Amino acid sequence: MHKRALVTGGAGFIGSHLCERLLDEDYEVVCVDNLLTGSRNNVSHLHKRGRFSFLHGDVSGPVYLDRPVDLILHFASPASPFAYGRYPIETLRVGALGTLNTLEMARDMRARFVLASTSEVYGDPLEHPQSETYWGNVNPVGPRSVYDEAKRFAEALTATFRREHGVRASIVRIFNTFGPRMAPDDGRVVPTFVTQALRGEPLPITGDGRQTRSICYVDDIVEGVLRMAQADTMGPVNLGNDEELSVLELAERIKELTGSDSRFVFTRRPTDDPEKRRPDLRLARSVLDWSPRTPIDDGLRRTIAWFEEILAEEQEPQAAS
Ligand code: NAD
Numbered sequence: 001m002h003k004r005a006l007v008t009g010g011a012g013f014i015g016s017h018l019c020e021r022l023l024d025e026d027y028e029v030v031c032v033d034n035l036l037t038g039s040r041n042n043v044s045h046l047h048k049r050g051r052f053s054f055l056h057g058d059v060s061g062p063v064y065l066d067r068p069v070d071l072i073l074h075f076a077s078p079a080s081p082f083a084y085g086r087y088p089i090e091t092l093r094v095g096a097l098g099t100l101n102t103l104e105m106a107r108d109m110r111a112r113f114v115l116a117s118t119s120e121v122y123g124d125p126l127e128h129p130q131s132e133t134y135w136g137n138v139n140p141v142g143p144r145s146v147y148d149e150a151k152r153f154a155e156a157l158t159a160t161f162r163r164e165h166g167v168r169a170s171i172v173r174i175f176n177t178f179g180p181r182m183a184p185d186d187g188r189v190v191p192t193f194v195t196q197a198l199r200g201e202p203l204p205i206t207g208d209g210r211q212t213r214s215i216c217y218v219d220d221i222v223e224g225v226l227r228m229a230q231a232d233t234m235g236p237v238n239l240g241n242d243e244e245l246s247v248l249e250l251a252e253r254i255k256e257l258t259g260s261d262s263r264f265v266f267t268r269r270p271t272d273d274p275e276k277r278r279p280d281l282r283l284a285r286s287v288l289d290w291s292p293r294t295p296i297d298d299g300l301r302r303t304i305a306w307f308e309e310i311l312a313e314e315q316e317p318q319a320a321s
Pocket of ligand 1: 008009010011012014015032033035036037038039046057059074076077078079080083094097098116117118119139173174175176177183230282312
C-alpha cells in the first residue's frame with residue numbers, strides 16, 4: 001500500500017513541485033486547490049503518472065476526502081505581496097480557517113502535518129540574520145498584515161493542536177523561493193526581473209536597490225519540507241538560502257544570464273517592504289541535516305529557461321494570427 005498525502009495549494013508554485021516529488025517518493029497524492037493563484041497547468045503533467053488526483057476545492061471551508069491520508073502539507077495561501085494585496089480577505093481566511101480545517105483533518109486522521117509558514121512572520125526584522133527564536137517586528141494593521149498575521153495565527157494554531165491534541169504537527173518558515181512555475185505576473189523580484197529582461201523591457205528596482213533578499217531554489221525547499229515531514233520536531237525551522245544579495249545585484253545577475261540589454265528604472269519602495277532578509281539556518285542544519293545545495297546561478301538558469309518557454313507559448317498564437 002502506498003502512503004497517501006494531501007497537498008493543499010498543490011496547483012501553486014511550491015505545491016506542484018511537492019506533489020511531483022511525493023509521487024517520486026511513491027506516495028499517492030491528493031492535490032486540493034481552489035485555483036485562486038495557482039493553475040491546473042502546473043499539475044496537468046502529473047495525471048499520467050497515476051496515484052495523483054486533483055480536487056477543486058477551498059480549504060477555508062470543509063474538505064471531504066474519500067479515504068484518510070498519512071501526511072498533510074498545508075501550502076494553500078496567496079504568497080506574493082501582489083497576490084495577497086489582491087485577495088486580502090481570502091488570505092486571512094485560508095491562514096486562519098484553512099489551517100484550522102486541515103489541522104482538524106490531521107487530528108481526526110492521525111496524519112503528520114506540516115504548515116508552510118514564512119519569513120514574513122519576522123516582519124521588518126530588527127535582528128539579522130533571523131533565527132527561529134526571534135519573535136518579529138510586524139505591523140499588525142499595515143497592508144502586508146493580512147499575510148504576516150494570518151501566518152502567525154496559523155503557527156499559533158499548529159502549536160496549539162500539537163499541545164492540546166497531540167497532532168504530529170510542524171512548522172517550516174520558508175524564505176523567498178524561486179524556480180519554474182512561479183506566476184510570471186506575481187510581482188516578486190525573480191519573475192519580474194526575468195520576464196522583463198527576456199522581453200527587453202526595463203527592470204524595476206524599488207528604492208535604491210540596496211535592500212537585500214536571500215533566494216532559495218525550489219528543489220531545495222521541497223527537500224527541506226520532506227525532511228521536516230520525516231523529523232520528530234515541531235520547529236519552527238527556517239528553510240531558505242543564507243546567501244544574501246541586494247536587489248540590485250540580483251537584477252544585474254539576471255540581466256547577465258539572460259543576455260538582455262534592459263536598463264534599470266528606480267521606483268518607490270512599497271509600504272513595510274523589509275530592508276534585510278537572511279535566514280539563520282543553524283537549526284535546519286542540526287535537526288534536519290539540511291542546507292540549500294543549488295547554486296543561485298544554476299537555479300536562475302533553470303528558471304530563465306522555463307520562462308523562455310512560457311513567453312514563447314504566449315507569443316505563438318499571435319505569431320499564427
Ligand atoms: P502560489 O500562489 O503559487 O500557491 C498557493 C496555492 O494555494 C495556489 O495554487 C492557490 O490557488 C492555492 N490556494 C489559495 N487559497 C486556497 C484555498 N482557500 N483553498 C485551496 N487552495 C488555495 O504560492 P507559493 O509561492 O507556491 O506558496 C505556497 C505556500 O508557501 C504558501 O502558503 C506561502 O505562504 C508559502 N511560502 C512561499 C514562499 C515563496 O517564496 N514562494 C515563501 C514563504 C512561504
